Amino acid sequence: xxxxxxxxxxxxxxxxxxxxxxxxxxxxxxxxxxxxxxxxxxxxxxxxxxxxxxxxxxxxxxxxxxxxxxxxxxxxxxxxxxxxxxxxxxxxxxxxxxxxxxxxxxxxxxxxxxxxxxxxxxxxxxxxxxxxxxxx
Amino acid sequence: xxxxxxxxxxxxxxxxxxxxxxxxxxxxxxxxxxxxxxxxxxxxxxxxxxxxxxxxxxxxxxxxxxxxxxxxxxxxxxxxxxxxxxxxxxxxxxxxxxxxxxxxxxxxxxxxxxxxxxxxxxxxxxxxxxxxxxxxxxxxxxxxxxxxxxxxxxxxxxxxxxxxxxxxxxxx
Numbered sequence: 001x002x003x004x005x006x007x008x009x010x011x012x013x014x015x016x017x018x019x020x021x022x023x024x025x026x027x028x029x030x031x032x033x034x035x036x037x038x039x040x041x042x043x044x045x046x047x048x049x050x051x052x053x054x055x056x057x058x059x060x061x062x063x064x065x066x067x068x069x070x071x072x073x074x075x076x077x078x079x080x081x082x083x084x085x086x087x088x089x090x091x092x093x094x095x096x097x098x099x100x101x102x103x104x105x106x107x108x109x110x111x112x113x114x115x116x117x118x119x120x121x122x123x124x125x126x127x128x129x130x131x132x133x134x135x136x
Numbered sequence: 137x138x139x140x141x142x143x144x145x146x147x148x149x150x151x152x153x154x155x156x157x158x159x160x161x162x163x164x165x166x167x168x169x170x171x172x173x174x175x176x177x178x179x180x181x182x183x184x185x186x187x188x189x190x191x192x193x194x195x196x197x198x199x200x201x202x203x204x205x206x207x208x209x210x211x212x213x214x215x216x217x218x219x220x221x222x223x224x225x226x227x228x229x230x231x232x233x234x235x236x237x238x239x240x241x242x243x244x245x246x247x248x249x250x251x252x253x254x255x256x257x258x259x260x261x262x263x264x265x266x267x268x269x270x271x272x273x274x275x276x277x278x279x280x281x282x283x284x285x286x287x288x289x290x291x292x293x294x295x296x297x298x299x300x301x302x303x304x305x306x307x308x
Contacts, residue, residue: 011293012262017236018243019263021156022165024172032173033147039180040140 143179146189150197151176153264157198160259161205163248171208175201198274206252242301246293253277257285 024032105113154175158168178200179186186193247255253275260271261282268286272279 011290014239014297015243015246015258015262015293018239018241019160020240020244020247021159021263022168023152024155024169028169029151032151032169032176033144035173036147036176036180037140037144039177040143040183043180043183044140 140180142183142187142189143176146179146186146193146197147176149189150194154197154201157256157259157264158201158205160247160263161202161252161255162208163244167208171201171204174204195274199276202252202256202275205256209252245300246296249296250289250292254285254289257282258289261286262289 099119101117103115103117105115107113151172154172155168158171159165162168162171175197179197186196247258250258256275257271260266260274261268266274268279268282272282275282
């Protein structure tokens with residue numbers, strides 16, 4: 001493959017002889033220049049106005065951050081409301097013994113006494129305890 | 137120097153070259169003028185891109201114009217139009233033998249058959265006679281790519297001339 005940067009002279013001359021390039025007329029040039037400078041001045045004054053405004057773009061940035069926070073908070077709250085309340089698992093068979101207590105005594109003669117306190121066991125009132133202690 | 141003054145001097149320095157390039161990138165003069173105007177309007181909206189003027193600013197303007205020309209090409213579907221209408225749009229020699237006008241029409245018709253990037257390469261290297269390195273920098277491609285497009289354009293041109301303008305050399 002020929003990677004020469006320039007076509008041979010006849011190709012290049014052929015192209016250049018028919019080069020469609022033109023030039024702007026002075027009126028066109030003036031009009032274009034005026035339009036360009038007007039656009040530049042407008043853009044410049046817009047920027048100056050934005051800079052003069054207190055806070056400038058910081059207001060917009062702050063508002064954006066606040067909006068994002070609000071959205072996140074609302075979503076979080078809504079998710080929390082929609083989420084079902086934590087339900088305790090139903091008590092299993094193995095959980096039952098946790099509510100029972102045993103007190104064991106062994107007499108000198110070797111007799112073992114076992115007291116079992118279940119959930120249904122009522123706690124004696126203070127008066128009864130006093131009675132028990134009195135009887136002892 | 138304020139941005140408008142900066143842009144004014146940039147306009148004075150670059151408008152002629154930009155308009156020449158635009159004429160080579162699109163098919164008619166009005167479109168070329170619109171491209172140049174849009175290029176400078178973009179420059180007005182983005183003063184930081186060409187701050188300080190200089191060669192970098194000029195290169196930025198060229199890139200903007202080339203990108204606009206590519207957008208224009210995509211919008212118009214010029215390639216399809218050219219492929220379909222090549223036989224009918226080929227300019228016929230006018231009764232008044234204005235060689236230059238015929239040559240211009242033929243070159244423009246040939247340029248229309250090229251894709252936007254290859255057309256930009258031909259416009260910059262052949263018609264504007266920039267170095268391959270400078271053209272590559274403007275187009276943000278490698279020099280190998282520019283050379284490859286030039287070689288391909290050369291082959292296309294030879295084929296095209298053999299088919300459509302075998303006896304027209306336009307050389308003085």
